[in-house]
Amino acid sequence: MAYLKNDEKSKNSAKGKLSSILSELGEIESNEALELIDWFLEKAKYFRKHKKRERFQRLPDKMERGDIIWVNFGINVGDEFSDIGTDGHFAIYWSQNGLQIIVIPISAEERQPEQNTYIVNLGKISGLPLDKDSYAKIDMIRAISIRRIRRIRNQESGKISLKSINPDLIQDISDKIKEKLL
Secondary structure, three states: OOOOHHHHHHHHHHHHHHHHHHHHOOOOOOOHHHHHHHHHHHHHHHHHHOOOOOOOOOOOOOOOOOEEEOOOOOOHHHHHOOOOOOOOOOEEEEEEEEEEEEEEEEEEEOOOOOOOOOOOOOOEOOOOOOOOOOOEHHHOEEEEEEEEEOOOOOOOOEEEEHHHOOOHHHHHHHHHHHHHOO
């Protein structure tokens, strides 16, 4: 198999597909279209690094269940959890299977927490940028590649431990997962 850069037929096909992407985005606001294109580029970099088995970026130290980490979720479809307008979100590290990580996104923008039975109120978490309650979004739990994980800036270990803040929160999240998803 030839690399794309050396395969003229495949390279021309790729150019046609990229042109089709531009056509699809023609009726989208410029800033949103450019953000999506940036995400395609980021995803292409992840793909290349995976295929070439390149080293991972520096991860948070010794991640354990309940650690808050920074995740690049990217741009997703419809109401799926996305990073539109941001370069990532906080999430709770839950478990790992090889290079796949189960995370629970965190949001400070829960519009009606009393009506959403799929969230756990984490309260105010020291080290997060907003001085308001944060919510673990059990309905948005997902598996991600380890390549999407980043260290939290201004945290020596690159993470925030829920266990050290309030160990009961990890059990509350586990109970909510069992109640709603199992």
